[in-house]
Amino acid sequence: MINNRIPAGELAQKWSTYKSTCKLVNPANKRSIDIIVVGTGLAGASAAATLAELGYNVKTFCFQDSGRRAHSIAAQGGINAAKNYQNDGDSVFRLFYDTIKGGDYRAREANVHRLAEVSGNIIDQCVAQGVPFAREYGGLLSNRSFGGTQVQRTFYAAGQTGQQLLLGAYSAQMRQVSIGAIKEYNRHEMLDVVTIDGKARGIIARNLVTGAIERHGAHAVLLCTGGYGNVFFLSTNAMGSNVTAAWKAHKKGAMFGNPCFTQIHPTCIPVSGDHQSKLTLMSESLRNDGRIWVPKKQNDNRKAFDIPEEERDYYLERRYPAFGNLVPRDVASRAAKERCDAGYGVGTSKMAVYLDFASAIERYGKIEATKNGLANASKDEIIKMGREVVKEKYGNLFDMYAKITGEDPYTVPMRIYPAVHYTMGGLWVDYELMTNVPGLYALGEANFSDHGANRLGASALMQGLADGYFVIPYTIGNYLADEIRTPKIDTNQKAFDDAEKEVKDRINHFINVKGSKSVDYFHKKLGLIMWDKCGMARNEAGLKQAIQEIRALRDEFWKDVKVPGTADSLNPELDKAGRVADFLELGELMCMDALNREESCGGHFREEHQTEEGEALRHDDKFMYVACWENKGNNAWELHKEDFSV
């Protein structure tokens, strides 16, 4: 069943061998081939632009009002590339190795090696597009270091790297729109994949302004639709980020890989109340200078300032003296949860820990005083100078924190708590980024392939652009070369009739239920179940219970959801209803996958599988595989395995 199409030969030679032997489509034939790209983030925009440059006819779809708004835009930190500009020993192999290790040995090596190989080309391409990366005074590109590596290989544009890279890809996409090579369908949502004789031949999309249901045929369909973190309701994802396109593909036969692998980021601004709609990330770099603590006393209601030093528990420094506050993301997240669950949390919700910059401010202040020859500087003067240094390093993050919380992090410790950030799982794809449905591809966060059980910082941007700029342009030709005799896809075929009918029936159902509870009511309930039982720590009993609860909630949703308005107008509640319906199915599969994987690895922590010190315990003898779930209808699945142990 599983054919991953990894080329034969040495790991380091596979991609060059593939590129020189894959089938090509000649320019005249490209002109008569149509490709649909769903999603316009880094993967989608870069793929659409590049395929249009090659001569294919491309249609892009996004639910936002412009391609430029896709959530890749919010990525802060940077993009990795094995350029070795710093002469610090970096290489393609080291980037490959770090990524595999960071993924806890659950990623596909051939894909990851290719990713490392093309990483340098991405930087070159973005520079050529006019992406304003940070530079040194000599005019050359600047690098910084990021978690999980010993080299400086991260390229960045202040704290807005995702924005600048996406706007670069968007500009390339706009250029192709201007010459008619790409036709854009913004404010459109893909609601089904159409397959004919087992091959993907088009999609059904809804115009979100008029409500019109449209048919679009194509020789290939690319899903570049991002991750599914919003199954938790609260996450760092955008409000509209959803699993619907990937889920429709899954229900049309595409396997879902490792759905339980979710990354929970330790440093986010905590929930402030029931009204909370999303969570905001505070860059991981803050842990370089902030010390994490909670009171030693349970339910301590004193202000941070009133708690004396000896009554503070710097629990990461206590538990992990070697790493202290710089323990890996998953360890920091679980430790915060443990303290809060035990009653030591801070803030009004008690679901937060302190990230305190007081000692960093004092330390930097003393260094400044020494530098400036102020041996007798007063404590106030030292703190004033220290605050300036911290402002220089983290000013924009501190401002954002102050705006959201109304507190001044220079004087009061930040409150932080972990939040869902990224999903490593996704549609299963082969080496060519094709799902097991011929002609249906998944790129970027939407696929499962490159990050294994956990993703390193600054690697999501790299993968999205690698897939779109440098992988799919080659691999899609290998499939389309056999499709040059396929005429333009006729959308009046029965498969389109059936898919359209199904989409319309479902929409009419939502409008006509006229139940008693809003879509958000169900989404929030699902989110809580997932967060409590399939979040940072999971166990057998909890997962089994979660599956029962999700099933009950799903039944209730279909019977009692209240969607106001009509099907033929701009109706955001209707859009949300469709997305939540799919999350209610995905949630069950995530729990099943987490139940099946009886080990702890990367972002997946099973409480039954930990060392005496409470660290994750992998079982390489049993779980060196991708869990590939095939949908059998009626919320039943069959597990297939892509084995990595050989």
Add this chain to the structure above:
Amino acid sequence: MHNEINLKLKVWRQASANVAGGFQTYDANNISTEMSFLEMFDVVNEKLINDGQDPIAFDHDCREGICGMCSMHINGRAHGPWDGTTTCQLHMRAFKDGETITVEPWRAKAFPVLKDLVVDRSAFDRIQQAGGFVSVNTGNAQDGNSLPINKELADAAFDAAMCIGCGACVAACKNSSAMLFTSAKVSQYALLPQGEPERKTRVLNMVAQMDKEGFGACTNTGACEAECPKEISISNIARLNREYLNAQLSL
């Protein structure tokens, strides 16, 4: 810290592009001052849904101030009372108990209302299509460090490139001019060597498209800069004017 306030909202309601709209007043009670402005709208909408009424449509997505989707004109100011802040980052601490808040969509001929507070900003995409790019196909690039770029120029290009394309500049301008948006993109490329080959055609084509879309002319009132959530400098407009003049005289 945590307070609750009661507010009145005067919100623009318009069922679709082709019908007349008008203000409607809603109560927003027990609003936590820790909520964001859009979370306050979530609460109001939840109540409207439960009461069997049509919720207020508004654009939003990332809710962290970077996607540029949110777009509310609040008490006469694009994105509301806080400087350098998008609507999604505006928090209810900014308002007093008992206050009436007026919320309108962006108002501009080139941004027609689609529903309630949702407007069509595709004109911005078309301005970008007219020349907001470097014509370099994937695979054509030389090594990223083969062309050193002065750090100050790179930083200035970045400052212009921070524009999120939300349209607040147009909404704030009494002429509904799109000059700040267009000039930010023109500046990014004019400051970088990569933009050089198409420098002149770019500015001419983007300005021509801007005019074609029905945006007004710039009269240097500076409202755009004052309301821009990313604090894009009006000096970009001066640069656009220089670039435009230079291109016209020499092409």
